[in-house]
Amino acid sequence: xxxxxxxxxxxxxxxxxxxxxxxxxxxxxxxxxxxxxxxxxxxxxxxxxxxxxxxxxxxxxxxxxxxxxxxxxxxxxxxxxxxxxxxxxxxxxxxxxxxxxxxxxxxxxxxxxxxxxxxxxxxxxxx
Numbered sequence: 001x002x003x004x005x006x007x008x009x010x011x012x013x014x015x016x017x018x019x020x021x022x023x024x025x026x027x028x029x030x031x032x033x034x035x036x037x038x039x040x041x042x043x044x045x046x047x048x049x050x051x052x053x054x055x056x057x058x059x060x061x062x063x064x065x066x067x068x069x070x071x072x073x074x075x076x077x078x079x080x081x082x083x084x085x086x087x088x089x090x091x092x093x094x095x096x097x098x099x100x101x102x103x104x105x106x107x108x109x110x111x112x113x114x115x116x117x118x119x120x121x122x123x124x125x126x127x
Contacts, residue, residue, distance in 0.1 A: 018072050022065055040065050 023040075031038050042061030049055035 014076070015069075015073065018069050018076075022068050022072070026068060027065060 027039050034042060039061040042064075043057040043059040045055060045057045047053065047056040
């Protein structure tokens with residue numbers, strides 16, 4: 001449970017960092033490409049505002065910012081999970097002597113070897 005709580009807190013903090021990175025570092029140079037209009041303010045106006053009705057617009061600029069946030073977070077999570085899986089495979093390999101194998105894995109590999117020996121002996125007896 002504590003691991004999960006720590007992950008949620010770190011994830012929330014990481015989300016804020018990425019959000020700030022996108023809004024304050026990545027988006028200002030992109031606004032130079034859009035005639036100095038902040039990309040978050042870009043929109044397709046479907047109906048202009050009048051005295052009786054509000055403006056109706058599709059705000060695509062903010063969606064682009066959110067997508068950039070998402071891709072940065074998704075890429076980071078992908079890299080972390082990929083690295084963890086690589087280390088996990090390395091730790092679970094009983095033949096790799098560089099990494100100390102957990103006791104459970106060692107016991108399981110010994111049981112597997114003994115079962116293979118027993119199967120071989122039983123096949124020899126039947127023959």
